[in-house]
Structure formats: C-alpha cells, structure tokens
Amino acid sequence: MPNVDRYEQIVTxxxxxxxxxxHLGSARAIVLCYGYAKMYDGLFYxxxxxxxxxxxxxxxxxxxxxxxxxxxxxxGWDSDFIQSDRLPIYYEHAEMxxxxxxxxxxxxxxxxxxxxxxxxxxxxxxxxxxxxxLLRWRRMLDGTYKEREAIVRIKTNLNHPNPAVRDWPALRIxxxxxxxxxxxxxxxxxxxxYNFACGIDDHLMAISHIIRGKEHLTNQRRQEYMYKxxxxxxxxxxxxxxxxxxxxxxxxxxxxxxxKKGAFKxxxxxxxxxxxxxxxxxxxxxxxxxxxxxxxxKTADVVLSWENLYAHxxxxxxxxxxxxxxxxxxxxxNIKDVPHRISxxxxxxxxxxxRGLRHVEIESKxxxxxxxxxxxxxxxxxxxxxxxxxxxxxxxxxxIGERKIDAVFHSQSYEEAxxxxxxxxxxxxxxxxxPCEVVMPDASVARGIAEDACKxxxxxxxxxxxxxxxxxxxxxxxxxTAYFAHR
RNA sequence: GCUCCGGUAGUAUAGUCCGGUUAAGUAUGACGGCCUCUCGAGCCGCCGACCCGGGUUCGAAUCCCGGCCGGAGCACCA
Numbered sequence: 001m002p003n004v005d006r007y008e009q010i011v012t013x014x015x016x017x018x019x020x021x022x023h024l025g026s027a028r029a030i031v032l033c034y035g036y037a038k039m040y041d042g043l044f045y046x047x048x049x050x051x052x053x054x055x056x057x058x059x060x061x062x063x064x065x066x067x068x069x070x071x072x073x074x075x076g077w078d079s080d081f082i083q084s085d086r087l088p089i090y091y092e093h094a095e096m097x098x099x100x101x102x103x104x105x106x107x108x109x110x111x112x113x114x115x116x117x118x119x120x121x122x123x124x125x126x127x128x129x130x131x132x133x134l135l136r137w138r139r140m141l142d143g144t145y146k147e148r149e150a151i152v153r154i155k156t157n158l159n160h161p162n163p164a165v166r167d168w169p170a171l172r173i174x175x176x177x178x179x180x181x182x183x184x185x186x187x188x189x190x191x192x193x194y195n196f197a198c199g200i201d202d203h204l205m206a207i208s209h210i211i212r213g214k215e216h217l218t219n220q221r222r223q224e225y226m227y228k229x230x231x232x233x234x235x236x237x238x239x240x241x242x243x244x245x246x247x248x249x250x251x252x253x254x255x256x257x258x259x260k261k262g263a264f265k266x267x268x269x270x271x272x273x274x275x276x277x278x279x280x281x282x283x284x285x286x287x288x289x290x291x292x293x294x295x296x297x298k299t300a301d302v303v304l305s306w307e308n309l310y311a312h313x314x315x316x317x318x319x320x321x322x323x324x325x326x327x328x329x330x331x332x333x334n335i336k337d338v339p340h341r342i343s344x345x346x347x348x349x350x351x352x353x354x355r356g357l358r359h360v361e362i363e364s365k366x367x368x369x370x371x372x373x374x375x376x377x378x379x380x381x382x383x384x385x386x387x388x389x390x391x392x393x394x395x396x397x398x399x400i401g402e403r404k405i406d407a408v409f410h411s412q413s414y415e416e417a418x419x420x421x422x423x424x425x426x427x428x429x430x431x432x433x434x435p436c437e438v439v440m441p442d443a444s445v446a447r448g449i450a451e452d453a454c455k456x457x458x459x460x461x462x463x464x465x466x467x468x469x470x471x472x473x474x475x476x477x478x479x480x481t482a483y484f485a486h487r
Numbered sequence: 488g489c490u491c492c493g494g495u496a497g498u499a500u501a502g503u504c505c506g507g508u509u510a511a512g513u514a515u516g517a518c519g520g521c522c523u524c525u526c527g528a529g530c531c532g533c534c535g536a537c538c539c540g541g542g543u544u545c546g547a548a549u550c551c552c553g554g555c556c557g558g559a560g561c562a563c564c565a
Binding site: 019054055110147148150160171172217239241295296302304310318323465466467468 | 489494515524
C-alpha cells in the first residue's frame with residue numbers, strides 16, 4: 001500500500017449504502033480494507049452512507065444484514081458510523097465553507113446550470129457574498145426553498161477538463177414529508193450528497209487509505225477541491241476495477257428488483273452471488289477472502305470464474321466435510337444369491353479414519369438383497385456388467401427393467417472388484433435412509449435418498465455426498481434439505 | 488461526443504515504476520498418467536499468454552507514439 005509511513009495510524013473504511021445486502025462485488029473493498037488495516041496494525045471502520053432518502057433509499061433491514069455479512073466474512077470493524085446521524089456535522093461544514101466564500105447556494109434551474117458549466121461559464125449565484133449565501137442557506141433549511149429550487153455548490157475550476165467536476169453539488173433539498181428517511185424520518189430537509197458527506201467524513205475520521213471502485217475516480221477530483229478549501233490533505237486513494245463473475249449479476253438494482261418481483265426467492269437465492277447465498281451454499285468466508293487477495297487492487301476489470309472460488313473452497317472444506325451416500329434419482333436394484341448378511345463400516349472421511357465410521361447392514365432375505373442406486377449411473381447398466389457397491393459387494397447385472405434392475409451376487413472383496421476392474425458406485429439399502437433434496441446453484445432441486453446416518457446431521461454442517469458433490473446441510477426433519485456448493 | 492483508466496495463457500494473478508541473469512513465474516482449469524473402495528483429496532507430467540503496428544535501444548511485456556478493444560465518469564445517486 002502506498003505511503004504507509006506518512007501516517008501515524010493506518011485507517012480504512014468500508015462505506016456501503018444500506019440499500020441492498022452485500023455481494024461478491026463488495027468483497028474486494030472489504031477484504032482489502034480490512035486486510036490492510038490489520039496488516040499495519042491499524043483501524044477498520046464501517047460507515048453507512050445513507051444520505052439519499054429519495055432515489056437510493058436505504059432500508060432498515062440492510063443495516064443489520066450488512067453487519068451480519070461482515071461478521072460472517074470475518075472482517076469485524078473497530079468503529080461504526082451512520083451518516084444520517086451526522087447531519088449537524090455536515091451543516092456545520094456547509095456554513096463554514098459558505099462563510100469562506102468557497103461555496104455558494106445556487107438557485108439556477110439544473111438545466112441552466114449544466115448548460116453554463118458545459119461552456120465553462122459561471123452562474124450568477126457564484127458571486128454572491130457570504131452573507132447572501134448564508135441567508136439562502138437558512139432558506140434551504142427553513143423550507144422557503146422547495147426541492148430543486150436551491151443547492152449548495154462547491155467552487156472549483158470552471159475550466160476543469162471534465163465538466164462534471166465544475167462547481168459540483170454538495171447539499172440538496174429533499175421533501176422530507178414525501179421522502180422520509182428510514183432512520184431519522186422527516187427530521188431533515190437538506191441532505192448532503194456523496195462527495196460532501198464522504199469527503200468530510202474521510203477527513204474527520206482520519207482515514208489514511210481509501211480503497212474503492214474506479215467509478216469514484218472523478219469523485220476524488222471533485223473532493224480534492226473541497227479539501228483544498230478546508231486546508232485538508234486528501235488520503236491515499238486506490239481505485240480498483242469492476243468485478244464480475246460468470247453468470248451472476250452483481251448489480252444491486254438487479255438483485256433488489258429480482259427479490260422484490262420474486263424472480264429470486266430471497267437474498268440468499270442460490271443464483272445470486274450475495275454473501276447470504278454463498279453462505280447458504282457452504283462457501284467458506286476464507287475462500288472469498290483468498291480469492292480477493294488473489295485478485296488484488298488493480299484497476300483492470302476482472303471477470304471471475306466460479307471455478308476459482310470453488311477451488312479455494314474445496315481446499316478448505318475437503319478437510320472438514322464428512323462423507324455420506326446420497327442416491328440421486330433412485331433406481332431399485334435387486335441382488336440374488338447373496339450368501340449371508342453383510343455389514344459395511346465406512347469411514348466418515350477417507351483420509352481421517354479417526355473421525356469414525358458409519359455402519360450399514362444389508363439383510364439377505366433368502367439370499368435376496370434390495371438396494372437403491374442412482375440413475376445417474378445408467379451408462380453402467382448393461383446386461384452382464386460387473387459393478388461394485390462401494391464397501392459392500394460386487395454384483396453382475398442380469399436384467400434391466402423399467403423400474404428395477406435384477407442382478408446376481410458376484411463376490412464381496414474389493415480386490416476382486418479391482419481384478420474385474422468393476423466401476424465403483426454408491427448405494428443406499430431399501431427401506432432405510434432419509435428423503436433428500438439438494439438445491440442446485442440454478443435453484444433446481446435434485447431429489448433422492450440419503451443414507452441413514454444423515455438423519456443425525458445438523459444444519460450448517462458441510463458434507464460431501466460422495467460422487468455427487470459438496471453441500472451444506474440446510475434443514476433436517478422428515479427430509480434432508482441441502483444446498484449444493486460444488487463438486 | 489467529452490474526460491479519465493486499463494489491456495499478460497480458458498480464468499485470476501506476478502513481472503511493468505528503476506528496460507537485459509525468466510522468450511515470462513504462480514494458482515486454477517483442460518488433457519494424460521500414478522495413487523485412492525468417491526467423479527473428492529494427494530502426486531507426476533503436459534497444454535496454454537505479454538492486443539496490434541511503428542519508434543527509441545546492442546536489447547522492450549517493461550519507455551514513447553498511433554491504432555484497436557474493454558471499462559468508468561459526464562446526476563440535486565452512492
């Protein structure tokens with residue numbers, strides 16, 4: 001990070017508008033801000049930027065959901081601030097800068113102003129004296145001016161190459177009755193705009209390093225004028241590029257719209273790349289952190305691949321996930337000539353025997369055993385084919401029926417299966433197990449039967465359904481509901 | 488259109504500031520093999536990139552110019 005030694009203390013902040021839950025796109029700012037703060041033994045702040053009760057209106061639920069997301073990510077903050085609590089501070093600074101003659105209250109029509117700014121011409125309001133400006137300022141506050149009738153502008157260079165920087169707007173009037181703020185209601189009718197509130201807060205909070213998306217580059221240009229007026233020094237700023245991920249929209253408006261209209265079930269719909277959704281699918285926060293560290297803060301745009309996230313996640317959860325059998329699209333398998341009862345004792349984790357075993361017994365009633373296997377293995381279902389049921393026995397297919405497959409016992413040992421190079425498949429014995437639904441990333445549902453041992457699973461446990469994939473247990477009652485993470 | 492920013496393998500990233508011991512490292516992925524009673528993990532091998540064209544230089548992914556492509560901003564949004 002640049003110029004670290006210039007600051008006594010490194011302070012970073014994450015400053016979301018609480019108008020949506022957090023998603024992968026926010027992860028970059030969070031992880032980098034948090035990570036750098038900790039790396040330099042500094043502070044990491046959370047600041048809610050909720051100063052637009054009209055267009056990008058915040059909603060109460062998101063203040064909490066965002067904090068939950070942050071905690072889950074493991075990026076705890078040292079202090080938090082809410083801009084809607086700080087209006088007096090902004091008013092005070094507005095007056096200061098008006099008194100200093102570095103800002104003015106403009107009553108021009110927005111279109112007129114824009115036309116003049118485009119031509120580098122000033123508007124008549126720019127030459128008002130501080131006293132006149134203060135008078136207008138009070139009229140903004142007391143309701144004499146209505147929405148859009150007056151606005152505080154920060155003086156800049158009217159010849160700045162980017163017209164959008166010229167005398168930018170700092171505080172505007174919002175009809176407090178028609179647009180009450182979710183937290184402070186109709187208490188205020190003048191609200192600061194992003195550059196004013198953010199700029200003042202960054203200085204007052206002694207932020208040393210700002211890390212945010214490159215869409216804010218021109219905002220830095222704007223704010224630098226204000227910093228100069230106040231005699232402040234602008235923090236170090238790093239602007240990273242846009243982050244996208246294959247197949248999922250990271251646009252807040254798309255997410256909010258989709259949830260509102262029912263295209264998505266909720267904030268944790270598996271099709272979304274929100275933290276809530278990733279959490280529900282069993283993506284570890286560590287995996288997200290590692291991915292973000294990989295990506296870093298460069299300014300080029302990035303299109304992430306889910307495979308990259310999955311690879312990180314797999315590395316983390318493979319160690320901890322116990323293994324179970326889940327028969328997707330079950331198909332009945334009858335095996336005759338089973339010589340005796342067979343007990344299977346299977347490791348919960350193949351590489352960690354100390355985790356224990358799951359036990360399954362297979363009854364052979366008059367030499368017949370009945371099991372379920374997955375139709376996903378149908379390419380193996382050919383007459384005469386020899387197949388091994390993992391940890392149990394080997395059989396040979398005799399007849400393939402519509403509903404069931406008839407087979408004959410071949411042998412029991414694994415060695416024999418190897419000799420035959422018989423493929424290995426998983427299974428569940430008939431009349432045991434628990435119905436299981438796995439919600440896939442596209443929100444479709446894979447149905448089947450999970451083995452008996454799964455009845456003891458607890459929500460939030462991450463397991464691997466062998467030969468099917470890693471899933472997170474969501475609910476266990478008369479059936480098991482799980483969310484698919486990845487293979 | 489105007490103002491900025493950027494372009495290294497399928498994906499992501501290192502190297503670019505201070506040009507040469509790297510004709511490009513790493514991870515993931517694809518492919519092949521080994522191992523394993525999972526299509527998971529592990530191990531080995533292999534595939535694959537400096538946007539294009541000029542220029543500067545003994546030498547350029549690295550510096551300069553032009554082009555092309557991509558992105559952001561151009562709000563009384565954040």
